[in-house]
Amino acid sequence: MPKTEFSSAPILDPRKFSDPVFTAKGERRAVVGLTRLTTLWFNTGSLCNLECSGCYMESSPSNDRLAYLSEDEVRNYLNEVEHARLPVEEIGFTGGEPFMNPAFPEILEATLSRGYRALVLTNAMKPLWKQKQTMLGLLARYGDSLTIRVSIDHYAPEQHEKLRGAHSWERMLEGLQWLSANGFKVTVAGRTRWSEDEASARKGYGKLFADLAIPVDPNDPESLVLFPEMDDGVDVPEVSIGCWDILGVRPDAMMCATSRMVIKRKDATHPVVVPCTLLPYDPQFELGEDLNSASRSVPLNHPHCAKFCVLGGGACSAS
Numbered sequence: 665m666p667k668t669e670f671s672s673a674p675i676l677d678p679r680k681f682s683d684p685v686f687t688a689k690g691e692r693r694a695v696v697g698l699t700r701l702t703t704l705w706f707n708t709g710s711l712c713n714l715e716c717s718g719c720y721m722e723s724s725p726s727n728d729r730l731a732y733l734s735e736d737e738v739r740n741y742l743n744e745v746e747h748a749r750l751p752v753e754e755i756g757f758t759g760g761e762p763f764m765n766p767a768f769p770e771i772l773e774a775t776l777s778r779g780y781r782a783l784v785l786t787n788a789m790k791p792l793w794k795q796k797q798t799m800l801g802l803l804a805r806y807g808d809s810l811t812i813r814v815s816i817d818h819y820a821p822e823q824h825e826k827l828r829g830a831h832s833w834e835r836m837l838e839g840l841q842w843l844s845a846n847g848f849k850v851t852v853a854g855r856t857r858w859s860e861d862e863a864s865a866r867k868g869y870g871k872l873f874a875d876l877a878i879p880v881d882p883n884d885p886e887s888l889v890l891f892p893e894m895d896d897g898v899d900v901p902e903v904s905i906g907c908w909d910i911l912g913v914r915p916d917a918m919m920c921a922t923s924r925m926v927i928k929r930k931d932a933t934h935p936v937v938v939p940c941t942l943l944p945y946d947p948q949f950e951l952g953e954d955l956n957s958a959s960r961s962v963p964l965n966h967p968h969c970a971k972f973c974v975l976g977g978g979a980c981s982a983s
């Protein structure tokens with residue numbers, strides 16, 4: 665991921681995150697075991713209608729490194745969940761922009777019809793607008809089982825548009841207000857890159873929600889998720905097994921202890937499973953083509969593991 669105007673940390677030491685077993689200091693690297701697979705993510709494809717500065721997924725109108733998943737491919741994994749009686753409760757969809765995938769309405773229907781909660785990450789812009797009637801039908805049939813998480817990078821339009829481009833604020837608000845007015849369960853994802861404390865950020869978002877009559881509680885960390893920043897070119901400490909006690913965090917609290925994500929690389933014949941939503945491109949994190957193979961432990965051998973999950977406390981699930 666490229667450095668941005670917000671990056672101030674030194675460049676990452678190239679010796680770090682090079683060995684899945686040991687850190688650069690020779691300490692045993694921390695690993696996370698899958699304790700209970702409760703959230704299964706699908707990356708529906710890396711194409712997006714926007715090209716945002718500092719995008720976690722490097723999504724853009726030209727990035728097709730991750731292909732669109734088909735309805736059949738998603739159904740195959742849902743079948744595996746059911747046949748293996750895995751404890752999956754929530755199915756998450758990210759991208760790219762999920763609504764760019766032509767099969768996405770059918771994928772959502774296939775998911776919700778089986779009784780899963782569905783969480784959709786979206787910028788709430790034109791790709792969503794084109795599916796308004798379909799979405800209203802899903803809402804009528806499945807109600808609060810469907811959650812739409814809208815990305816609002818900051819509560820101030822000028823800051824949001826620094827990342828998402830001119831006119832993106834008004835278009836996002838149009839989608840957000842349509843979702844709210846029609847009774848969809850809406851949550852919001854913001855970012856913490858703005859040199860303000862969390863209380864100030866939540867207060868700012870709260871005023872925005874109140875002004876727009878958007879029923880999102882800014883003080884609920886599941887309703888307003890504030891994601892830590894990631895830049896794999898800046899320095900960050902590696903996580904050794906001794907860090908759990910030092911930092912006061914638990915391996916089973918990490919995203920990869922309860923989640924996996926399905927991706928399909930461009931020109932691949934079959935999707936593969938990776939540990940989480942943050943590592944779709946690094947081949948060392950491919951865990952196999954099926955969920956059973958993907959149940960093995962994950963070494964925290966990437967800057968995102970340290971900065972986002974261990975130190976930043978970030979997680980993408982709704983629960």
